[in-house]
Amino acid sequence: MSEQMKLGFVGVGVMGRPMARRLIEHGHSLVIYDHNEEALAELSAIGAQVAGSARQVADSAQVVFTSLPTPAIFKDVALGADGLVFGKTIRILVDLSTVGSRTEQEVAAGLLEKGIETVDAPISGGAAGAQKGTLAVMAAGKPEAIDQVRELFDIFGKVFIVGEKAGQAQLLKLLNNMLSSTAFAITSEAFVAGVKGGLDPEVMMSVFNAGSGKNGATLDKFPKQVLPGTFDFGFPIGSVCKDIGLAVEECQALGVPMWLGNTARQVWNYAAMQDGKSRDMTELVKYVESWSDGKGVAR
Structure with a gap:
């Protein structure tokens, strides 16, 4: 089912950029957003569509990945004034960041009010692992939501299902x-x-x-x-x-x-x-x- 979804990616920095690149190289249509113009240009050159905000990503894609540096930034991207929560198309947020269980749970609860499921999926393995597709992906969330994105995780590396509640993988x-x-x-x-x-x-x-x-x-x-x-x-x-x-x-x-x-x-x-x-x-x-x-x- 993941092959039929248009994907979004917010945060294409040190870790996000190589993961986004791998999704594109595996044939997926990707819309991206970041403040880093160099990263956006690099991914745009290989087929990514650049959005003007996190909300625009969520207006375009059913599944949106986030790879963000701090809990505060993640919370703002997800629930802020121009955040993913207001997107018209998003159905699943896959958070690859490391933000802690309390922030993950707060964001997941806020998104669920709008019918958006959260898959808590932090990664381990460094930038080299992100480039090679050898990361360890720790995933927690409702089984139905994880099933929707399970094949996409295989592009990043090895998947470990941690539990059914957002925050457990964090x-x-x-x-x-x-x-x-x-x-x-x-x-x-x-x-x-x-x-x-x-x-x-x-x-x-x-x-x-x-x-x-x-x-x-x-x-x-x-x-x-x-x-x-x-x-x-x-x-x-x-x-x-x-x-x-x-x-x-x-x-x-x-x-x-x-x-x-x-x-x-x-x-x-x-x-x-x-x-x-x-x-x-x-x-x-x-x-x-x-x-x-x-x-x-x-x-």
Whole structure:
């Protein structure tokens, strides 16, 4: 049934742009909206129709994807004065953003008043995964609504059905990101300590990955972005701060004390305050190096 739908996409930035491109490349008609003129021009050149507002997207498409940077922006795009909720054609919102369960639930309730279903579908895998179609898609919503868009998720990567209520996938995504960012922080500390102690970086990573210390940072980000010195994972420190902040708040609301989560949150927030907000998340290791008197080897 998804093949018969005209699709919309609001938010074609770092993650949204490659996902929108994949939809077009798989033969889908797409109407898009964003403030980024460069992104709009790139997608328009391969067949996307550019709308003048989020509401215009919702006037044209039955299924609208959103990939937006903050809860406030997502809420405004969905429920604001010129938002998706006023669209004449939209029937399903598929939210690919990371905005937290409370915001997702609030938006879903507002849209449902107009007969619009929400599929809560945050993604994990970074910009590279979005380009290659290897993302993990966590989907929550009414089974009937998920069925409508299930084939479209296959274009993005592997789908995991989390539950039947909007917000459940958001919680899982935040927990995933908290684990990922905490692993990178502690791996950065171990890496800098090892180098300062005279260990070879390549040997360190090989041993970590052959033993019990392996994690997403040792398996992926350090070999691909830190050791080569490219620092181009494609996710800024400011976004890590947003995600881990939401994660800690949601966990505390559930009664979990979050001693370690709060500590990791403080590390990332401190790096952001040291001019790091827009820097790639893999550059955290540079900050750990500088906090350790600047004699490490992080580039």
